[in-house]
Amino acid sequence: MRWIVHGERRVYTSAYLDLCLSDVEVPDGDRYEHHLVRLPRSVGTLVLDSAQRVLMVWRHRFTTDTWNWELPGGWVDPGESPERAAARETEEETGWRPGELRELAYIQPCAGITDAEQYLYLASTARHVGPPRDGFESDRVAWLPLADTPGMIARREIVGGVSLIGLLSVLNGHAVATQAVVAPAPRSAA
Structure with missing residues (x-):
């Protein structure tokens, strides 16, 4: 089951990480904002x-x-x-x-x-x-x-x-x- 991502917004950004909220829809149809931390490799x-x-x-x-x-x-x-x-x-x-x-x-x-x-x-x-x-x-x-x-x-x-x-x-x-x-x-x- 694949989640659908409708968008993403940054809450905080720095040289070390980005804290984002992703607008996701899960397979049962519920939709909500999911926290996401983006990091460098x-x-x-x-x-x-x-x-x-x-x-x-x-x-x-x-x-x-x-x-x-x-x-x-x-x-x-x-x-x-x-x-x-x-x-x-x-x-x-x-x-x-x-x-x-x-x-x-x-x-x-x-x-x-x-x-x-x-x-x-x-x-x-x-x-x-x-x-x-x-x-x-x-x-x-x-x-x-x-x-x-x-x-x-x-x-x-x-x-x-x-x-x-x-x-x-x-x-x-x-x-x-x-x-x-x-x-x-x-x-x-x-």
């Missing part, structure tokens, strides 16, 4: 080295007041490809430049209320190029053993949707990455 990158460690950032999310490990990621800039954004965001947040990226997943995280699109990439190589450029993004950057991530998920140390989907995909064998990281991988760098 976003990306995440799962870098997995030959020792089966994942590059992650430890950060606080003020929106939920939680600390957790996340894959590096962020917004896709206007005119930028998701793949390029994934490489840029990884380097900015971690100081590691990922090698060749391949798409691991495409996600619509909350399609009932937002048009958000997230692209998740996998890299099996990375080169350390210096400290993270965005010092406000995280408290710590670390290479964590992939084998430890199921327990971290169970303890709610990893809760972000992109991170969960990426890790669970790799853990379930949907992606294989076995090439070595070019530079020695420190346990943490901040």
Whole structure:
């Protein structure tokens, strides 16, 4: 059953999101305004080295007041490809430049209320190029053993949707990455 959209009006707009009211008609004929949040596209990158460690950032999310490990990621800039954004965001947040990226997943995280699109990439190589450029993004950057991530998920140390989907995909064998990281991988760098 497809809903009919008769129109849309913006209630609020910014560089980060648009809050809209969509005039929708549902299949039984009822018609009402439905809230819609329009967001820019976003990306995440799962870098997995030959020792089966994942590059992650430890950060606080003020929106939920939680600390957790996340894959590096962020917004896709206007005119930028998701793949390029994934490489840029990884380097900015971690100081590691990922090698060749391949798409691991495409996600619509909350399609009932937002048009958000997230692209998740996998890299099996990375080169350390210096400290993270965005010092406000995280408290710590670390290479964590992939084998430890199921327990971290169970303890709610990893809760972000992109991170969960990426890790669970790799853990379930949907992606294989076995090439070595070019530079020695420190346990943490901040």
